Every structure is written in C-alpha cells, then in structure tokens.
Amino acid sequence: MKEQNTIHNPLAKSKNLLLVFTRNPILGQCKTRLAATVGNQVALDIYNFLLNHTFEITKGLNVHKQIHYSKEIWENDIWDSRIFDKQLQSGSDLGERMANAFRKGFEHGFEKIIIIGSDIFDLTMADLEEAFKALEQNEYVIGPAQDGGYYLLGMNKFNTAVFKNKD
Numbered sequence: 001m002k003e004q005n006t007i008h009n010p011l012a013k014s015k016n017l018l019l020v021f022t023r024n025p026i027l028g029q030c031k032t033r034l035a036a037t038v039g040n041q042v043a044l045d046i047y048n049f050l051l052n053h054t055f056e057i058t059k060g061l062n063v064h065k066q067i068h069y070s071k072e073i074w075e076n077d078i079w080d081s082r083i084f085d086k087q088l089q090s091g092s093d094l095g096e097r098m099a100n101a102f103r104k105g106f107e108h109g110f111e112k113i114i115i116i117g118s119d120i121f122d123l124t125m126a127d128l129e130e131a132f133k134a135l136e137q138n139e140y141v142i143g144p145a146q147d148g149g150y151y152l153l154g155m156n157k158f159n160t161a162v163f164k165n166k167d
Contacts, residue, residue, distance in 0.1 A: 017113045
C-alpha cells in the first residue's frame with residue numbers, strides 16, 4: 001500500500017465524470033454500525049462484496065471514473081488504475097470532501113459529474129447512464145435513499161450550497 005494523492009488514467013476522454021467515494025476496507029473501520037451487530041469480520045466481508053459490486057457496475061461505464069479513498073490510495077486493489085483515476089478525499093467532513101471532488105472535476109473541464117458511494121447494492125449501470133442522461137436537461141440529479149439522504153448526486157454546474165451540513 002503506497003500513499004499518494006493522485007494516480008491519473010490517461011485513457012479516459014469523456015466530459016462526464018463518475019466519482020466513487022469509498023472507505024478503505026480495513027477491519028473495524030468500515031460498516032461500523034453493521035459490525036456492532038454481526039462483528040467486524042462479517043461487516044468487512046459484506047463491505048468487500050459491495051465494493052466488488054460497485055466495481056462491476058461501473059467499470060464498463062463510458063465515462064471518466066475516479067475512486068476517492070478515505071485514508072490512503074491503494075495501488076493494488078480491485079480499482080484498476082487503467083479504468084479508475086485514484087484520488088484521496090480531502091476535507092474535514094463529508095460535505096467538504098464531496099464539494100472538493102466536484103470542484104476539481106469542474107476545474108478539469110468535466111461537464112457532467114455524478115458522485116456515488118461504493119456500497120449501494122441496488123445501483124445498476126443503467127441507473128448511472130440514466131442519471132448522466134438526465135443531466136442533459138437538468139442542472140441536478142438526485143437518487144434519494146430510504147434513510148432521507150441520497151445514494152447518487154449529479155450536477156452540470158458547481159453549487160457549494162448542496163454540500164452544507166453533510167457529515
């Protein structure tokens with residue numbers, strides 16, 4: 001495991017960007033609410049299953065893709081650096097980290113940006129394609145979650161207000 005701030009994928013040419021936010025899959029540090037019930041190892045196993053699902057539904061998507069790690073960039077993991085640019089999340093809370101990722105994406109010339117977590121089992125490639133298509137007609141797209149939050153957020157212009165009070 002080598003820590004870096006960015007590994008770039010020179011092959012992606014799309015003006016669409018998918019941001020995948022992930023926690024590094026470390027025993028005792030992911031799916032902690034679930035771990036309280038099933039134990040740390042089972043929670044880690046479930047998280048790894050969900051990471052693999054997210055990789056499978058995103059790897060063939062015809063957009064530029066970035067994986068944003070919570071702690072450090074792992075070079076030799078499932079997130080193939082030939083498919084995903086590897087980035088390190090930056091900011092003091094989730095809202096700031098997401099805002100920074102969107103800001104950098106727009107600064108680098110991307111026109112439509114969507115962010116997802118790495119552990120949404122019901123998400124499909126078709127959902128992501130539909131969300132990018134929706135950004136052709138709308139400034140924002142939101143995939144609402146049952147807990148009151150969202151599992152997907154997309155925009156075609158940067159708006160910092162969207163990221164206030166997120167933790």
